[in-house]
Amino acid sequence: MLSINNLHARIGEKEILKGLNLTVNSGEIHAIMGPNGAGKSTLASVLAGREDFEVTDGSVDFEGKDLLDMAPEVRAAEGIFLAFQYPVEIPGVSTTNFLKTAMNEIRKHRGQDPLDAVQFLRLMKEKMKLVNIDQSLLSRSLNEGFSGGEKKRNEIFQMAMLEPKLAILDETDSGLDIDALRIVAEGVNQLRSPERATLVITHYQRLLDYIVPDFVHVLYQGRIVKSGPKELAMELEERGYDWIKDEIHA
């Protein structure tokens, strides 16, 4: 589904991704771990299409199409969803109104009819239950005054509504307590399917107890330097990242 080849990206003068390679197939869950500054958030940003980051080399293929050539809204319509690490607050725009607009723009792009109010509400009720999010949160301005946990749950709710092919979770677990973490993971797991894939970007292994990955990759100095099964995450938890750094520099 997703094929990243020799990706180089920089922000301003600083090169952050230095030849990243990654392949993700349908039905798979990949975890990306790594020390701070490795480029985890940069990877998420580049995949989502943030203009601040310039791709200087390499390519990204999504379902056979050139992802880097697409505007962010087109990527969303093609089926990419980024759950932000720090979701922005948008006063005056309710989550409900926002999602309805987003979904109908995506449907327009795909040549589908827009959802009417009844259909939309029905879908919302279904997904609210799935992610265990309260109606009152959704009618308020997007993320305004939300706690960290509420913001992350709102991200997962939006993901449930938009049903993306590829979900990228950018440090979704940061700032969450165990209970919030469990609820978020529950939501993500409910959306698992053979047609979908998930990229979980995380600093800590803890989340991976709940969202069990098929593959774990270590991102270090802008490159994936080690890949392995889920046990690799446990090893990183016990030993930290130093041993990998030593391996690389040896």
Added chain:
Amino acid sequence: MTPTINTYNHFKDQLLASFRLAEDRMNGEAKTAFHGIRRAALDQFDRLGFPTLRHEEWKYSNVTALLKEDFDLDASSSLTANDLTQLEIPNLDGNILYFVNGRYRADLSRVVSPASEVELLSFADAQKAEPELIGDHFSRYADYQDNAFTALNTAFAQDGIVIRVPANTTVAQPVILRFVTDSREKNIVSQPRNLILVGRNAEVTVSESYRTLGDGAGFTNVVTEINLERDARMQYYKVQNDTEQSYHIGTTQVHQADSSHFYSATVTLNGNFVRNNLNIVLMGQHAEAFMYGLYMPNGKQHVDNHTLVDHAMPNSYSNELYKGILNDSGTGVFNGKIYVRPDAQKTNAYQSCKNVVLAPGASMNTKPQLEIYADDVKCSHGTTTGQLNDEALFYMQSRGIPKDEARTLLLYAFVQDVLSQIKIQPIREYLEGVVRQKLGE
């Protein structure tokens, strides 16, 4: 090009001559106390002259273009009901009163509230039928000593509306005042004078709107005096969606007694040159004043909102929120004065002005002025002027919303907390439509 003295005084001289001519034609009226006030106001206008950029209160609002227009001071108009259909607001219900070139037109208006609920008189009629009413209130609130335009309006006060609500009465239907300038054949000066008296524990909603018909220049110089007695409550809306040839200078002066509530929204969506003065004197304790404003100058439009809140007594509350979206070469001004007098302890006064600038040619000047002489008060002011939040734009794009749509959504959200203050739904919906259209441009 600096205007020559001739240009600068031409309009003034024209107005002075017109007054004297009308005065010569008067009989007994010239000797009334009412006319005495007008004469004094004219003399003051003569002394003051029109403001220049050197006047502190007019530093950012240049009236030169206004002074250069060639106005016909004859306010007659052949406007018919048919001509008004293009100005109608869908689904609007209530007391809809039309004023053409500053004169009340009963034939075009519709009054639905019973007289026991609210007295609606043209200012001209009130002058004849209830001179004591006028005598007691006319020019008691809006001071013309330092304000040339208020002096000018006071001098030429001939018509407008008088609204009187008796004590303990709630006026169920809104009073909608529509001021139309008929500039189809000549450039018009229109100077309505309004007086709104809300009795003890009474409640009323009044909306003023300004439109011009035709391509000619229209100058509206309006003064509205409002007195709220104890426990009175009022919603006051001033709506401007006018032509590229329109000039508007208006002063709304409000006096509030104990425990009265005044909610106002001033929405300026289109108009060549607009200056709104909103002055509120909280003469009583436990009074509340809310002032909301929205302006969206684009093209070469200019909107200037000057507000003044005078906390004369303790325990009162005022809250201002003015918001602007500036585009192209549009310019905006906000000057918010708050006075807290020495005895006004426990005053709560808040002021906020937020602006989004969408083009490098647009600009906004804001100046809060707080003079606080009491020591146990809570006052704050804040102003922001910036671009749209890039992070919010990207977030929306990442969810599938194209950049242009995201921009419009964000800007529309930005104006909502002011627009939502207009409780007359058809008017609010009409304004939302104008905003959407303007954002789409």
